[in-house]
Amino acid sequence: MALQRMISIAALLLASSAFARSEVAPGIHLIRGRFVPGTQPDGNTVIFAAPDGLVVVDTGRHAQHTQTLLDFAASEKTPIAAVVNSHWHLDHIGGNDLVRHAFPKVTIYASDALAAARTGFLASYHRQLEEMIASKTTTPEAAARFRTEAALIDDAAQLAPDIVIDTPGVRKIAGREFEVGLERFAVTAGDVWLFDRQGGVLASGDLVTLPAPFLDTACAPRWKESLDRIGKKNFELLIPGHGPPLTHRQFDVYRAAFSNLLQCASSDATKASCIDRWINGIAPLIRPDEQTFTRSLMDYYVDVLRRPVAETAKLCKG
Template identity: 30%
Template sequence: MIRTILMLCVLALASPGLAAPLTPAQVFARQTYAVAPHIWLIAKPAVTDPPFEGNVVVIEQARGLVVVDAGGAPVSGQAVVAEIRKLTGKPVTWLVYTHYHGDHNLGAGAIRAAWPGVQIVSSTRTRENMTGPPMAYVATYAKSYGDMAAFAAARAEDAKLPQALRDGWRRTAQAGPAMVEAYSDLKPHPADLTFESRINLADEIAPVEIAYLGRANTDGDVVVWAPRQRVLAAGDIVVAPIPYAAHTFPGDWVEVLRKLKAYDFKVLVPGHGAPQTDRAYLDRLIAALERVRAQVALLAKAGVPLEEVRKRLDLEPIRKAFAGDDPWLRFVLAVVFTGDLISNAYKEARGETVVQGKG
């Protein structure tokens, strides 16, 4: 009898249909990749599975490190600290937030604990967002992910769904308990120092220029440029392979993407996803935004209601461009990109404001 139960347990663990929960350390684990001399990317490898964790870029200056973003939970920040310590004994002197979304800054406590002298810097708007209502969602983050994990576990068992979609839900359910645990004690660390448009961190080996180029992914995004290495950290203005559009300003976003194209970069590091060495993805993103903006503007000006606009848009070229035929990527694209992009483009066409922190 005991033997049979043990066998069932072994089968359950081996079966892709049943989810064996993972620990926070496994789920939020990071790897380090060299980007250029004195510059590294510390990333969560599985970028299209929850938790969606922002990239961290480390730039080594003569006397210390400039770190761009901090990971999205305390455990994630701890993983970032461990990876940095493998690279160098230099302290983190600057931590820059690209924007207010928690997947880029809720790991900051671990960085501050490891290097108490660190100065955190962001745009003025990002600090306002992090100290105001837009950041309030962190209080219910653990519960949201608990609900999502339960939903995901049911979907993983739904025989009517395509296998690739069920596999995506299974991976989500497997990570769920770890996300709930990781998000249970969150504390934002707003910037110590803010700026409106530009700030330079001079240095002899890796000078750094931080710039606000306009509203894009949020109303306070900044990019971090290392001109000597020609590396541009773009934050979530660029997210790959599936872009992200929750709190975006589509028209301004296109203008900012054109400004990114004008940087003479060798490597562009997106807010999530793999480093890019050309402008192909920027062009794909601009084309998608312009397509949706143009179609939505025509319909919005004709007084067509938003839900009807959603039905009438032809999104297939965008789905093909970003997700191919992968059912899971198509699902993620609808949830994090096209749905929000349409509502934000609709607001833009009608002269309404996109409220940060709300859909």
């Protein structure tokens, strides 16, 4: 009984903190994306108050995450005027359609990279989902999750941008000025970051992710160059694609760990030692109880970094 009670309290705490929203700077809010081992993550959502409404960076994947965003807009009595997608991964664009339904006048900004992903990575992911749904070993709960995921890909036209960001530079979005970065062939073929110089906050998308970099669609060496470019910006707070906000000094810790990881993966060092190097590097940025999960992610991602050049070349083109 006591154990059962503890479990339900833990579940409650998880549920209540899962979509926790906080004000990270005046007029700038963060909805933390969930990352529960064994399930697909939601990316962080950053919300800027702007003269013409809210400017939102990324809309999450699961409906619960996006609903937290819609509830916030309702509580502020302010429409979502614009969404800026940092990149096309489903944990960042998955909520676009719900936002469009709630705010039909919203303008969605993103790079052009989703189009190629729809015929490439997402098409093959869709085929994998279909196979898993059809598999006799898949539980009904898992099959339902896979169907929701496949439906997102079917819906990709609704997730696509209204305005394509094809050059970096300063631009006004919903009446607020931002420096908009565009990184080619880093985490994806087109990664967008947003720097609000007035508030000193930079939303980096998955160019910074804790507790591990998601390297599946990445060109690692160019990703490193992007981090070096971002490091030159004088932000006070960086909101990563996943994980807690970082000060500039904490970002430098992440950047050094990333660089060390690449160096290790391209050397003869064992996988275990590269994982240790990553864990030691980012130890100041994660909770001790996240280390086991981080190790399991890196057990996969060091192999990803060591894929043959022929496989990764297409991710680095351009």
